[in-house]
Amino acid sequence: MALTQSDIDTEIDDLQTAYDKELAAGASARSHPARDYAPYRSSLLRHPHQPLVAVNGGDPETVELSGPVFGPTDITDIDNDLTRQHPGEPLGERITVSGRLLDRAGRPVRGQLVELWQANASGRYAHLRDQHPAPLDPNFTGVGRTLTDDEGRYTFTTIKPGAYPWRNHTNAWRPAHLHFSLFGTAFAQRLVTQMYFPNDPLFAYDPILRSVTDRAARERLVATYRHELSQPEFSLGYEWDIVLDGPSATWIEEGR
Amino acid sequence: MSQTPLPTPSHTVGPFYGYALPFPEGERIAPKGHPGQIVLHGRVYDGEGAPVPDAILEFWQAAPDGSLTGAPGSMRRDPVTGGHLGRNGTDFTGFGRVATDADGHYALHTLPPGNAGLPYISVCVFARGLLHHLFTRAYLRDGSDALLDSLPAARRATLVARPDENAAPRTYRFDIRLQGEDETVFLEFT
Numbered sequence: 001m002a003l004t005q006s007d008i009d010t011e012i013d014d015l016q017t018a019y020d021k022e023l024a025a026g027a028s029a030r031s032h033p034a035r036d037y038a039p040y041r042s043s044l045l046r047h048p049h050q051p052l053v054a055v056n057g058g059d060p061e062t063v064e065l066s067g068p069v070f071g072p073t074d075i076t077d078i079d080n081d082l083t084r085q086h087p088g089e090p091l092g093e094r095i096t097v098s099g100r101l102l103d104r105a106g107r108p109v110r111g112q113l114v115e116l117w118q119a120n121a122s123g124r125y126a127h128l129r130d131q132h133p134a135p136l137d138p139n140f141t142g143v144g145r146t147l148t149d150d151e152g153r154y155t156f157t158t159i160k161p162g163a164y165p166w167r168n169h170t171n172a173w174r175p176a177h178l179h180f181s182l183f184g185t186a187f188a189q190r191l192v193t194q195m196y197f198p199n200d201p202l203f204a205y206d207p208i209l210r211s212v213t214d215r216a217a218r219e220r221l222v223a224t225y226r227h228e229l230s231q232p233e234f235s236l237g238y239e240w241d242i243v244l245d246g247p248s249a250t251w252i253e254e255g256r
Numbered sequence: 257m258s259q260t261p262l263p264t265p266s267h268t269v270g271p272f273y274g275y276a277l278p279f280p281e282g283e284r285i286a287p288k289g290h291p292g293q294i295v296l297h298g299r300v301y302d303g304e305g306a307p308v309p310d311a312i313l314e315f316w317q318a319a320p321d322g323s324l325t326g327a328p329g330s331m332r333r334d335p336v337t338g339g340h341l342g343r344n345g346t347d348f349t350g351f352g353r354v355a356t357d358a359d360g361h362y363a364l365h366t367l368p369p370g371n372a373g374l375p376y377i378s379v380c381v382f383a384r385g386l387l388h389h390l391f392t393r394a395y396l397r398d399g400s401d402a403l404l405d406s407l408p409a410a411r412r413a414t415l416v417a418r419p420d421e422n423a424a425p426r427t428y429r430f431d432i433r434l435q436g437e438d439e440t441v442f443l444e445f446t
Contacts, residue, residue, distance in 0.1 A: 031263040033387040042268075042385030045303035046434045050411075052444040055403060061372045063324060064391065064445055068316055068351035071328030073344075076335045085338065106261050117276030125272040143276040145333075179270065181277065187316040188445040190380055192389060194267040211387050212265040220264055245263035247445040 003041075003169040005205060011039040012210045019213035031220075031245065033211035040207040041168050064188040065247065070113040070147060080146035082116075082158035090140035092121025092159030094235035097223065100152040101182060102243050103189070108152025109244060115181035116144040116156055123162030123176075132164050157235060163202055175202035175209065182242055189246035196222045197238070266389065269382040271310045274355060278312065279331040281342040282353040285315070285366040288345045292320065295427040296377060296394055296417060297363035300356050302385075303435030307360025311383035313432075315352040315364055318371035326350040374401045376415075381432060390442040394430040407441060414440045 015037070023029065035047035055062065078084045083094060097116075101109040119125045119142060122134035126141045144156050161176050177194040184190070196209065203209055212218045220243075229237020269277070286293040296315075300308040318324050330349040332341040343349065354362045369375045374395055381390040394417045395404065404412050417428035432440050 029262075032266045035386065035388055037387060040268075040385070040387065043387060044385075045306075046308070046383060046385035048390070048435055048439055048442050050439055050441070052442050053403070053407070054446045055443050056446060059402075062445070063316065063318060063369075063371055063376065063378045064443075066316075066324040066326065068330060068349065069326040069328050070330070073329050073332045073341075076333045076338055078338065079333065102261055104260060104263065106259075115277065117273060119272075126275050127272040129274075130272055141275065179267075179273070179276070181269075187378055187380070188391070190314070190389060191264065191266060192269050192382055193264055208267060208387075211267075214265075217262070217265045220262065221267070241261075242264045243261040 005169060005171050008039050008169045008172075008207055009205070012207060015039070016210070016213055023214075029214045029216065031212075031214060031217045033213070037207065037211040040211055065186045067183060067185055067187045067189070070111070070183065072147070074113060075145050075147060080144050080154070080156050082140065082142060082144045082156065085141060086139040088139040090120065090137050090159050092137075092140075092162075094157065095160050096155065096157050096229050096231055096235045096237045097178065097195070097240060098153065098155040098229055098237070099223075099240040099242060101148045101154060102152055102241060103184060104243065104245065108148070108150070109184050110148055110150055110152055112148050112183045112185075114146050114148060114154045116158070117179045118142045118158065118177070119161040119164055121159050121162050123164030134162065134164070160197065163200075168207060173202055173205065175200040175206055180242065182244060184244040184246060186246055189244040191242070191244055193242070194221065195240050198222055198225055266387060268384060268387050269312060269389075271384040273312060278353060278355045280340045282331070283362070283364050284343065285317075285349060285352045285364065287343070287348060290367060292367050293365055293426065294368055294396075295363055295365055295424070296430055297361065297420070297427065298429050298431040299360040300362070300381065300383070300432045301360065301434065305436070307356070308383055308434065309356055309358045309360055311356045311360070311381060313354050313356070313362055314380040314382070315354075315366070315377050316380075317350055317366065317369040317377040319348050319350060320367045320370045322370035322372065324350075324371070368396065374399050374404070379432070381434075383434075386434075390434070391444070392432065392440050392442050394428070396428060403443075410438075411441050414438060
């Protein structure tokens with residue numbers, strides 16, 4: 001029998017309680033989700049059972065301490081404006097999303113590729129296998145790219161995506177979100193994540209968001225509405241900073 | 257000194273990245289027609305041994321001369337049409353990205369990495385169901401290496417690509433098993 005939201009809620013609550021207890025007992029906070037987060041059913045057959053093997057990042061010959069390089073040939077001028085990639089205007093609420101890409105030392109990560117992808121305003125992806133019966137928008141594909149500037153800042157103009165159903169359990173709905181892909185100065189800093197919008201009533205029900213059991217870490221996935229980022233007569237502004245994790249050797253080193 | 261910021265949590269790449277992340281020639285790091293080309297290929301499997309059709313792999317490696325500086329131009333864009341131009345055909349960028357096909361298969365066309373020590377290609381695995389990507393390494397031959405030497409023989413074997421005798425010369429087979437028997441060794445950088 002298909003699992004209900006209430007079955008999933010019970011699992012989510014149990015794992016949240018277990019984490020809160022660990023934290024209260026002095027365990028350190030975990031920013032990243034567990035790989036074996038059972039309420040997200042797709043993780044069950046895809047998480048390693050063996051512990052990860054630690055590689056000491058202190059060795060400068062470690063390939064993963066350097067990273068791919070991107071430059072102006074990898075983007076075009078309008079890649080960061082998802083509302084201008086088709087002849088007509090996409091449907092939906094226009095938004096401006098901007099923030100800084102930082103490393104663990106709080107330094108800006110400059111000149112790096114930021115990729116964004118998302119569903120349209122109706123909650124449907126421009127992907128053949130997305131069969132959610134919501135309309136596709138001929139004027140919106142939902143793909144953006146940009147390079148961070150000298151202060152590590154990125155900016156996108158797009159439309160707010162809709163919530164959509166998925167098949168994790170019966171009546172599963174994902175809160176509206178933007179997918180982000182980020183590179184740092186080391187391959188080991190690579191991050192793929194999702195940005196959410198403030199005050200979404202679906203947060204509590206979503207096993208993907210709740211897989212981040214640390215409450216403060218979960219809040220870091222939610223953008224802040226910034227009126228000063230809103231464009232007059234055009235868009236609503238959201239600010240979202242992104243901090244890349246990674247081996248200490250990549251961020252204690254001076255002068256990078 | 258400002259407060260040290262805390263990391264942004266990782267999330268899954270999801271099933272619907274196909275129109276956004278893969279790019280033409282993402283699987284061809286070797287410049288066109290390069291006589292030194294090698295092929296690294298294989299399948300990604302889940303805990304039941306089923307192929308994973310919605311994984312995307314990224315590769316990063318040293319150039320044949322050992323340099324780890326990379327080069328821009330992996331995903332060049334056409335400023336006229338807004339579409340993809342592909343790589344410029346001469347530069348070696350060191351970066352590749354390949355989505356698995358319906359049968360969980362990928363193939364990377366590249367040049368032999370010239371890093372110090374045993375040659376290897378760094379692999380990063382993303383997929384629906386993976387809340388945090390997984391790093392591994394495809395070593396192109398076995399030998400003395402700090403990481404390999406720290407592993408028991410069976411686990412060590414999961415990191416060594418095998419010359420593929422059923423395919424063209426300089427073709428290596430590297431399967432990735434996310435879970436279970438023969439589970440690939442996955443890495444964390446400390």
